[in-house]
Amino acid sequence: MQISKLDKNHNRKTFDCGSEPINRFIQQLASQMLKRHEVIIYVAHDGDTVAGFYTLSANQIEQADDPNQLKKQSKHTPIPCVLLGRLAVDQRYQGIGLGRDLLLHALKTTKQLSQTLGIAFIVVDAKDASAKSFYKAYGFIELQNKPLRLCYPVASIPSAEQQE
Ligand SMILES: CC(C)(COP(=O)(O)OP(=O)(O)OC[C@H]1O[C@@H](n2cnc3c(N)ncnc32)[C@H](O)[C@@H]1OP(=O)(O)O)[C@@H](O)C(=O)NCCC(=O)NCCS
Numbered sequence: 001m002q003i004s005k006l007d008k009n010h011n012r013k014t015f016d017c018g019s020e021p022i023n024r025f026i027q028q029l030a031s032q033m034l035k036r037h038e039v040i041i042y043v044a045h046d047g048d049t050v051a052g053f054y055t056l057s058a059n060q061i062e063q064a065d066d067p068n069q070l071k072k073q074s075k076h077t078p079i080p081c082v083l084l085g086r087l088a089v090d091q092r093y094q095g096i097g098l099g100r101d102l103l104l105h106a107l108k109t110t111k112q113l114s115q116t117l118g119i120a121f122i123v124v125d126a127k128d129a130s131a132k133s134f135y136k137a138y139g140f141i142e143l144q145n146k147p148l149r150l151c152y153p154v155a156s157i158p159s160a161e162q163q164e
Helices: 020-035 098-113 129-137
Strands: 002-005 040-046 049-061 079-089 121-125 141-143 146-153
Touching: 002 098, 020 040, 020 049, 020 079, 040 098, 049 098, 049 121, 079 098, 098 121, 129 141, 129 146
Parallel strands: 079 121
Antiparallel strands: 002 040, 040 049, 049 079, 121 146, 141 146
16 A cells, blocks of 8 residues: 555545544545645555545654653753654554554654754654554653653654665
């Protein structure tokens, strides 16, 4: 299955990951947010059918979010991050590794971006305990003072050369 940026040929009308707010996002809200340059959306597509997707946007965390984990980061300025939002897979395609593939694609894309602008972490806001356990299984660390927010250091993502 290919992963590419969402475009007008992708069919997202029937997308159903089991979460109504996430379905509504991709079916109704995504186009406006794209037009406003608030997100970039990557989709895994089976032909034109959207099977899964995730969003990336700029964000920040503070050292106070987890003084222990983030003690080496700047105390005086926000820590620049990429927010991985709304990773979701249509129920018809769940359980075959697509969520993992999308997550690895997001890590790789963020690593590439970090060659162009300062990004210390990729962060996610897990929507519930189940989503949180999915991210933790891939090494994401929860922030002490924001329990559903998890982060992953960009320095720990292998570069393209290291992956070869
Ligand atoms: C969470 C979600 C993205 C997983 O997608 P998926 O394609 O079914 O997951 P995969 O098949 O790629 O699974 C990869 C691994 O994660 C594990 N996994 C999947 N869902 C998990 C969960 N909720 N908790 C812990 N581990 C999970 C799988 O067992 C698999 O492990 P393995 O490699 O050891 O076999 C999908 O269930 C989904 O879209 N859920 C609804 C939306 C949602 O909760 N999104 C989370 C963002 S807030």
